[in-house]
Amino acid sequence: MNLTVNGNTKLFQDIKTVTDLLITLNLEPETVVVEHNTTIIQPGSFDSAHLAEGDQVEIIRFVGGG
Amino acid sequence: MLTIAGTEFRSRLFLGTGKFSSPSVMAEAIAASDCQMVTVALRRVNLDDPDDDIMKALGLHDYTFLPNTSGARDAKEAIRLAHLARAASGSSWLKLEVTPDPRTLLPDPVETLLATEQLVKDGFIVLPYMNADPILALRLQDAGAAAVMPLGAPIGTNQGVLTDFQVEIIIEQAKVPVVVDAGIGAPSHAAYAMEMGADAVLVNTAISVAGDPIAMAAAFAKAVEAGRTAFVAGMGQKSKQASASSPESGMLSSDLGFLN
Structure with missing residues (x-):
């Protein structure tokens, strides 16, 4: 699906939740706020x-x- | 001890964490300053370089974090940032900063007051960054600010406490702690603010861009302590008339009679 993340629209595959998105972006959930x-x-x-x-x-x- | 919103602080030096050359220099400077309160900002994660995490360098439990709303241009943006900061930090401490003009970075008094009123209702511990306006300080205090943070000079200018005349009035009138923030460029500036009776000072640029930020942090710690001790000791009054330090009686006569 297409998501606009921090102002940039991109196509992401196999993503259902915010956790999935953070994993895809190599971000540790406890270091960010969404x-x-x-x-x-x-x-x-x-x-x-x-x-x-x-x-x-x-x-x-x-x-x-x- | 300095008490803000029921929390006691042994150190009266607050440190900003911006513009350090590396996270390790920042962490060492904070340690050398012996401060207990540090400010941080909120920004979008750089998705091309996601590994840049300041909290790892700081150690989450050693300090009270005072997130700021820097970048906010009006009350609405500041309130949005405040709620994000609370979600990120898990605490309600907030340095409210509303600076619509990037050239001067001077705070908008009207938007700052509006945001303070709302954020106090929302349960935040609000420390507003403000111009050194004694009337505004009282209005912010009445709105529920936990402390007021008048500027000494514009952010990052290292000019010192150019607003001393107004800061003195703010200190004299305030029932909440007064933290002189912004413009403090040298340990002597910090000592001057503390001698005046400021409850604390917040320093960032003067330490982070110093030749040796760690040594400079230690110098500021001493200056803040010296200034506070001098204030508590009771400063002498300024006078235009000389007043001899040495005794004026018991001078030698004859040859040294001119001493009489």
């Missing part, structure tokens, strides 16, 4: 967050800042 169609997915709920064609996903994490 917004799915502008709703925050609480950590621990990535497995039950189902993705659909055209969804918008923002994957965010802490970086250095003042």
Whole structure:
């Protein structure tokens, strides 16, 4: 399915949930926070967050800042 | 001890984590500063380089994390970032930062107040970054801010506490802790803010871009402690009239009579 992840639309194969997407992107779930169609997915709920064609996903994490 | 929202802090130096040359230098500088509160920002993961994780370098449980809302241009964006930060950190601490103009990075007072009101309702511990405006400090305090963070000078300028006249009034009036944030470029600036009675200072650029950030972090720790100790000790009043330090009686007579 096509997903827009951090502003870039790409085709992803064999993905059902946010957890699947993070694994595909080589991201450890505990290091990121995810917004799915502008709703925050609480950590621990990535497995039950189902993705659909055209969804918008923002994957965010802490970086250095003042 | 400094207490903010019921949490006690032994150290009155807060550190920003931006612009360090590497995660290991950052971690060593934070250790050398002996600080207990560090700020972090939230950004999109770079999907081409996903292995860049600051939290690994920091050690999650050693510090109170103060996520900021940097990048937010209005209250709405700041509130969105705040909720993301809480989901990511699992804590409600928040440095609220609303800076619509990238050239000055000065905080928008109206949007900052609106966002503070909403975020306090949402259960956040809000520390708003603000211009050094005593009236705004009172408004933010009334809105439920846990501390106020007036700027010494614009972010990253290393100019020192250019706003000292207003910061003194803020300190005099505030019932919540006052953290001087932004513009502090040298340990002497930090000491000056603490001598004035600031409850803490937040430093980033002056340490992270120093020739030796680890040594500079240690220098700031000493300066903050010295300034605080001086404030508690009670500073002497400034005067235009000289006042002899040495006794004015018991001077020698005759040849040295001019001493009389």
